[in-house]
Amino acid sequence: MTIGYRVRGLGKTPWLDEFLETDTRHMTALSSTVGVTHIVGWGLKPSGKRARRFAIAKGLPYVPLEDGFLRSLGLGVTGSPLHSLIVDYTGIYYDATRSSDLEARILAQELEPHQRKRARAGIELLRRYRLSKYNHAPDVLPTCLAGGQGQRPRVLVVDQTARDASIHYGLASADAFASMMEAAIASNPESEVLVKVHPDVLAGKKKGYLLDLAREKGCRLISENVNPWALLDEVEQVYVVTSQLGFEALLAGKKVHCFGLPFYAGWGLTSDRVHCERRGVPRSLEAVFHAAYLSYCRYLNPYTGQRCEFEDTVALIADQKRVRDRFAGRWVAPGFTWPERQMIDRCLGPQGQMPVLNAGQKTGAMKRLVWASRLTPAYAKQCLDGGTELWRAAPGFLGSAGYGDDADAPLSLVIDSRGIYYDGTTPSDLEVILNESEISPDLCQRAETLRQRWVKPEQPGHAAPGPETLQLPSDIKIILVPGQKESDVSTQAVEEVWRTDQKLLKAVRESEPEAFVIYRPYSKVSSGEPMSGPASSDYFDLEVYEVATSDLLERVDEVHTLTSLTGFEALMRGVPVTTRGLPFYAGWGLTQDRLNCPRRIRRRTLDELVAAALILYPVYVDPGSGHQVNVETALELLQRQRQKPPRLSLRGLVFHRARRRL
Numbered sequence: 001m002t003i004g005y006r007v008r009g010l011g012k013t014p015w016l017d018e019f020l021e022t023d024t025r026h027m028t029a030l031s032s033t034v035g036v037t038h039i040v041g042w043g044l045k046p047s048g049k050r051a052r053r054f055a056i057a058k059g060l061p062y063v064p065l066e067d068g069f070l071r072s073l074g075l076g077v078t079g080s081p082l083h084s085l086i087v088d089y090t091g092i093y094y095d096a097t098r099s100s101d102l103e104a105r106i107l108a109q110e111l112e113p114h115q116r117k118r119a120r121a122g123i124e125l126l127r128r129y130r131l132s133k134y135n136h137a138p139d140v141l142p143t144c145l146a147g148g149q150g151q152r153p154r155v156l157v158v159d160q161t162a163r164d165a166s167i168h169y170g171l172a173s174a175d176a177f178a179s180m181m182e183a184a185i186a187s188n189p190e191s192e193v194l195v196k197v198h199p200d201v202l203a204g205k206k207k208g209y210l211l212d213l214a215r216e217k218g219c220r221l222i223s224e225n226v227n228p229w230a231l232l233d234e235v236e237q238v239y240v241v242t243s244q245l246g247f248e249a250l251l252a253g254k255k256v257h258c259f260g261l262p263f264y265a266g267w268g269l270t271s272d273r274v275h276c277e278r279r280g281v282p283r284s285l286e287a288v289f290h291a292a293y294l295s296y297c298r299y300l301n302p303y304t305g306q307r308c309e310f311e312d313t314v315a316l317i318a319d320q321k322r323v324r325d326r327f328a329g330r331w332v333a334p335g336f337t338w339p340e341r342q343m344i345d346r347c348l349g350p351q352g353q354m355p356v357l358n359a360g361q362k363t364g365a366m367k368r369l370v371w372a373s374r375l376t377p378a379y380a381k382q383c384l385d386g387g388t389e390l391w392r393a394a395p396g397f398l399g400s401a402g403y404g405d406d407a408d409a410p411l412s413l414v415i416d417s418r419g420i421y422y423d424g425t426t427p428s429d430l431e432v433i434l435n436e437s438e439i440s441p442d443l444c445q446r447a448e449t450l451r452q453r454w455v456k457p458e459q460p461g462h463a464a465p466g467p468e469t470l471q472l473p474s475d476i477k478i479i480l481v482p483g484q485k486e487s488d489v490s491t492q493a494v495e496e497v498w499r500t501d502q503k504l505l506k507a508v509r510e511s512e513p514e515a516f517v518i519y520r521p522y523s524k525v526s527s528g529e530p531m532s533g534p535a536s537s538d539y540f541d542l543e544v545y546e547v548a549t550s551d552l553l554e555r556v557d558e559v560h561t562l563t564s565l566t567g568f569e570a571l572m573r574g575v576p577v578t579t580r581g582l583p584f585y586a587g588w589g590l591t592q593d594r595l596n597c598p599r600r601i602r603r604r605t606l607d608e609l610v611a612a613a614l615i616l617y618p619v620y621v622d623p624g625s626g627h628q629v630n631v632e633t634a635l636e637l638l639q640r641q642r643q644k645p646p647r648l649s650l651r652g653l654v655f656h657r658a659r660r661r662l
Contacts, residue, residue, distance in 0.1 A: 001022045001023075001037045001038070002022060002023050002024070002025055002035050002036050002037060003020055003022055003023070003024050003025070003036070003037065003038045003039070003040050003063070004024070004025050004026070004027040004031070004033070004036040004038070004039050004040070004060075005024060005025075005026060005027065005039065005040050005041065005051065006026075006027055006028075006039070006041060006047070006050060006051040006054050007041065007042075007047045007050075007051065008026060010040070010041070010042065010047075010065075011024065011026050013082065014081060014082065014302055014305075015082075015300055015302065015305045018300055018305055018306075018307060019085045019087070019298055019300055019307075020040070020087060021307075024040075027039065027054070029054075033058045033060060036058075036060065037060070037061075038055075038060060038061050038062070038063045038089075039051055039052075039054060039055035039058070039060050039061070039062050039063070040062075040063045040064070040065050040087075041062065041063075041064060041065065042064070042065055042066070043064045043065065043066045043092050043094075043165065044064065044092060044095060044165050044169060045165065048064055052064075061089070063087060063088065063089055064088055064091075064092040065085060065086060065087055065088075066085075066086040066088075066092060066093070066094075067082065067084070067085065067086070067133070068083070068084025068085055068086055068133075068297035068298070068299070069084070069133055069244065069247075069292060069293055069297055070083065070084050070126075070131060070132075070133065070293065070297070070299075070310070070313055070314070070317065071083060071084055071133050071134060072134060072135070072317070073134075073135050073136065073317050073320045073321060073324070074134065074135070074136040075134055075136055078136075080134075080136070081302035081303075081625070081627075082300075082302060083299060083300065083301075083302060083313050083316070083317060084297045084298060084299045084300070084313060085297070085298050085300070086296060086297055086298070087298060088100050088101045088102070088296075089101060090104065091103075092169075093263040093292070093296070094165065094166035094169055094170060094242065094262065094263065095169040096169060096170050096171050096260075096261035096262075096274075096276060097169055097171070099278060100263075101296060102263055102291060102292060102296045103263070103278065103279070105291035105292075105295050105296060106263075106267065106279075106283055106287065106288055106291045106292075107278075107279075107281060109283065109287040109288075109290060109291050110287075111284075111286060111287055111290060115290055115294075116284075116286050116290075118290070118294065119286035119287070119289050119290040119294065120286055121311075121442070122289060122290075122293060122294060122310055122311070122314075123251050123285070123286070123289055125311065125314045125318075125442060126248075126251055126314070127229075127251060127252065128440060128442075129314060129317075129318035129321070130227055130229040130230075131314060131317060131318060131321070132227065132228050132229070132244075132245075132248060133244055135227070135317060135321050136225070137225040137226050137227045137228075138225070138226065138227065138230075138325075139226075139227035139229065139230050139325070140226070140227075140230060141226075141230055141234070142222050142224045142226050142230075142231075143224065144220060144221075144222065144224075145194075145220075145222070145234060152190065152191060152192045153188070153190065153191045153192070153235075153236050154191055154192045154193075154194055154234055154235045154236065155184055155188050155191045155192075155193055155194070155235055155236060155237040155238070155239065156194045156195075156196060156231060156232075156234075156235040156237070156238045156239065156249075157180060157181055157184045157193060157194065157195045157196070157210065157214075157219070157238075157239045158196050158238065158239065158240045158241075158243045158245050158246070159177065159195060159196060159197045159198065159201070159208045159209055159210040159211070159214075160177075160198075160208065160209065160241060160242070160243055161198050161200075161201065161206050161207065161208055162206070162207040162208060162209065164242075166242040166243075166260075166262070167241060167242055167260060170241065170242035170260035170261045170262055170274075171260060171261045171274050171276075172241045172242060172259060172260030172261070172274065174209055176241050176259040176260055176273075177209035177210055177213075177241060177259070178209075178213060179259060179273070180239050180240075180241060180257070180259040181193075181195075181210060181213050181214070181217065181219075181239075183239070183257070183259075184237075184239045184257075185217060185219075188237070191236075191237075192220060193217070193219040193220070194219065194220050194222050194231070194234070194235065195210050195214040195219045195220070195221055195222065196222045196223075196231065196245075197210060197211055197214070197221060197222070197223050198223070199223050199224065199225055201223070202221070202223040228245050228248050229248070229252065232248065232249055232252040232254060233252075235254065236254065236255065237254060237255045237256070237257065238254050238255070238256050238257070239256075239257045239259070240256065240257070240258055240259070240260075240262070241258070241259045241260040241262075242258075242260040242261070242262040243262070244262070246258060246262060246264065246265075246270070247262070247263075247264045247288075247292075250264060250269055250270070250285055251285070251289070255271070256269070256270045256271070257270065257271045257273075258270045258271065258272050258273065258274070259273045259274070260274055261274045261276055263288075263292065264288055264292070265279075266279030266280060267279060267281065267282060267283040267287075267288055268282035268283065269283070269285055269288065293310055294310050297310070299312065299313045301313075301316065301633060301636075303622045303624070303625065303627070303629055303633050303637065304633060304636045304637065304640075306636070311442070312632070315442075315446060315630060315632070316629065316630050316632075316633060319615070319628075319629075319630035319631075320627070320628050320629070320630070322616075323349065323619055323628045324349055324628065327347075327348045327349060327415070327619075329366075329367055330366045330367070331348060331366055331367045331368075331369055331391075332366045332367070332368050332369070333368075333369040333370070334368075334370075335370070335371075335374070336371075340371075343410065343413065343621075344369065344393060344413070345626075346621040346623075346626045346628075347393075347413045347415060347619040347621055347628070348415075349627070349628050366388075367389045367390075367391055368383055368388050368389065368390050368391065369391045369392075369393055369415065370390070370391075370392060370393070371392070371393055371394070372392035372393060372394045372416070372420040372423075373394065373489070375392060389417070390417075391415055391416060391417050392415070392416045392419065392420045393413055393414070393415050393416075394413065394414050394416075394420050394421075394422070395410050395412070395413060395414075396410060396411075396412025396413050396414050396618035396619070396620070397412060397565070397568075397613070397614060397618060398410070398411050398412040398618070398620065398631070398634055398635070398638060411620055411621060411623065411634045411637065411638055412618045412619060412620045412621070412631075412634060413618065413619050413621075414430075414617055414618050414619070415619060416428050416429045416430070417429055418431075418432065419431075421584045421613075421617065422488075422489060422490040422563065422583070422584065423489050423490065423492070424490065424492075424563070424581065424582025424583065424584075424586075424597065425492055425582075427599060428584070429617065430584055430612060430613060430617045431584070431599065431600065433612045433616055433617060434588060434600070434602060434604055434608070434609065434612050435599070435600065435601060435602050436602075437612070437616070439608045439611050439612065439616075443611040443615060443616070444605070444607040444608060444611055445607075446611065446615060446632070447607040447608070447610040447611035447614070447615065448607050448610075450610060450614060450615070450631060450632065450635075451572045451606070451607070451610050453635065454572060454614075454635070455550070455569075455572050455573050470542075470544070470547065470552075470555060472516065472518075472542075472555055473516050476514060476515060476516050477512065477514070477515040477516065477557045477558065478515065478516045478518065478555065478556045478557050478558075479508060479512060479515045479516070479517050479518065479556065479557065479558045479559070479560055480518045480520065480552055480553070480556040480558070480559045480560075480566070480570075481501075481504060481505055481508055481517060481518065481519050481520070481540065481559075481560050481561065482520050482522065482549075482559070482561055482564040482566040482567075483501045483519065483520060483521040483522040483564075484501065484522050484561075484562055484563065484564055485522060486499065486500055486501075488563070490562075490563040490581065490582075490583065491562050491563055491581055498562060498580040498581070498594075499562070501519070501521070502539070504560070504561075504562055504580065505517065505519060505539035505540055506539050507580065508539070508560045509538075509539045509540075512560075515558075516541045516542070517539065517540040517541050517542075518540065518541070518542045518543075518544060518552065518556065519539075519540035519542070519543045519544075520543075520544050520545070520547075520549070520552065520566075521543070521545065522564075549566055549569060550569070553566075553569060553570050553573050553575055554573070556575065557575070557576070558575065558576045558577070558578065559575055559576070559577045559578070560577075560578045560579075560580075561577065561578070561579055561580070561581075561583070562579070562580050562581040562583075563579070563581040563582065563583035563586075564583070565583075567579060567583055567585060567586075567591065568583070568584075568585045568613070571585060571590055571591070571606060571609070572606070572610065576591075576592070577590075577591045577592070578591065578592040578593075578594065579591050579592070579593050579594065579595070580594045580595060581595060582595055582597050584613065585609055585613070586600075587599075587600030588600060588602060588603060588604040588609060589603040589604060590604065590605075590606055590609060614631050615630070615631055618631070620633065620634035621634075622634075622637060623637070623641075624637075
């Protein structure tokens with residue numbers, strides 16, 4: 001099957017062939033239609049109507065496309081990539097004058113138990129992460145509603161912009177809006193009526209239907225860009241003509257009145273003023289949700305081009321939204337090199353503004369960002385005394401491919417408002433997450449899947465296996481002791497009796513005299529320079545350098561460490577770990593700890609630890625677009641980078657030199 005399109009702009013839609021699951025071809029009036037089976041266009045827009053006329057003239061079926069119900073983080077007009085697309089071979093969901101693939105799905109939908117369970121979980125995901133079609137608006141109450149709801153209940157009336165195709169094709173008109181307003185006021189005499197209008201309507205750039213009437217009736221106008229869920233928190237009932245906000249209101253458990261015929265009306269879920277003979281069959285909210293969000297929409301990761309499921313898209317957009325909101329505001333980052341600033345800019349995203357400050361220039365209310373490794377006590381005190389919000393940055397757990405245009409630009413960083421994860425002497429944001437946050441079941445499920453993928457030797461995050469073949473005993477306990485730099489900040493909380501590799505190995509030998517101990521010194525592979533002092537062979541049985549950590553962890557029974565990340569890798573593989581320092585993964589009931597941390601009071605599961613450390617704490621960036629992504633996307637991108645042939649780049653050398661100073 002080959003699908004043709006008339007408008008060149010449609011052909012520029014990223015991953016169009018993947019969305020449509022076939023090849024596409026641009027068509028002109030003179031193009032041959034040999035081999036072309038369908039013509040696509042954007043819904044019932046003017047360009048779509050032209051494509052439809054072309055299809056009729058060529059004797060081909062027209063297939064309308066529309067953005068999905070969970071489109072993106074931001075607006076399409078601002079360049080936010082498309083995450084979901086609707087492809088309808090019968091009609092289109094907002095055209096109630098005829099049937100559509102969605103309507104047919106709802107009519108035929110008899111959910112199996114597993115489908116109902118998935119639909120309920122999907123609804124809960126949208127509620128938990130407060131996601132809508134677009135997710136650019138702040139999730140805060142509008143200014144005019146701040147200060148509390150008081151005693152009066154509230155109802156919400158939703159305006160729409162003039163000439164919205166869903167109004168006409170939803171069997172409504174301008175009169176429907178006036179009737180809706182009158183009904184909302186008359187039916188709720190004790191309630192405050194809120195009218196949501198488009199910001200451009202109030203500014204006079206667009207026309208709506210309710211602005212003048214709302215002013216005449218003394219209703220409260222809501223014109224700010226605001227997350228729909230923030231409004232839904234404040235009201236008990238919602239009045240719409242055909243707006244998608246009405247369906248989101250159903251998901252929020254509100255009573256919805258429809259004065260047109262949107263896709264979710266006519267199934268017994270809403271109070272309807274317009275009726276459709278094709279519908280009239282009662283359907284549950286789960287059935288309509290399953291048909292619309294899980295079956296009708298097609299989902300794709302716009303950074304990898306891979307088709308995915310609704311849940312994957314929720315995870316990606318929710319993570320993007322969380323990171324964007326966390327780093328909103330203005331930042332200043334003095335002392336950063338140009339390559340470092342590029343890395344930080346990407347992690348802060350479009351919400352972060354990083355001006356270049358001149359000497360003595362006042363920062364105002366900006367957040368100040370420094371490399372954790374360069375932070376001095378004097379500078380920290382200066383910020384504290386000046387009331388400046390100080391954040392610390394460090395490379396994340398997911399590195400770079402090591403070559404190409406972004407050779408040493410890490411795919412992940414951590415940006416911490418309290419401390420830094422590897423310094424156990426003070427709290428960090430990661431520690432606070434593990435101590436205080438409730439980690440939801442969907443995050444734990446993601447963590448379990450992520451852990452299984454992460455530990456595969458062929459996946460990113462591991463060095464290539466070395467040539468050395470290990471001959472290990474099979475009848476005694478095998479312990480791996482990873483070496484560390486004696487100057488490592490993470491070892492500052494370690495007691496003096498264990499602080500060096502030599503002392504650690506001695507302690508391990510004394511506590512496990514019958515065990516076979518493997519010692520793997522820490523060395524900086526890029527320079528070949530040993531980073532830890534020599535250790536006496538009296539305390540270990542085998543010293544290895546070239547064997548990949550992942551290979552070693554498949555062969556050992558336990559890991560004993562001060563604070564090495566190898567301990568975290570071991571936990572993810574189910575290998576028992578004993579710590580003698582305060583790594584971020586110690587103190588949560590998952591490791592045998594010889595050093596106590598009174599701050600860490602919560603018991604956590606392994607998946608909760610992984611969710612906090614790999615999903616919630618770091619920032620991940622797509623090196624191609626510069627957009628913030630989630631860990632699953634970053635892993636896929638890193639794997640693809642490492643499959644490319646190595647090539648030297650000047651930019652990579654600059655990044656390499658910058659990172660050596662960290």
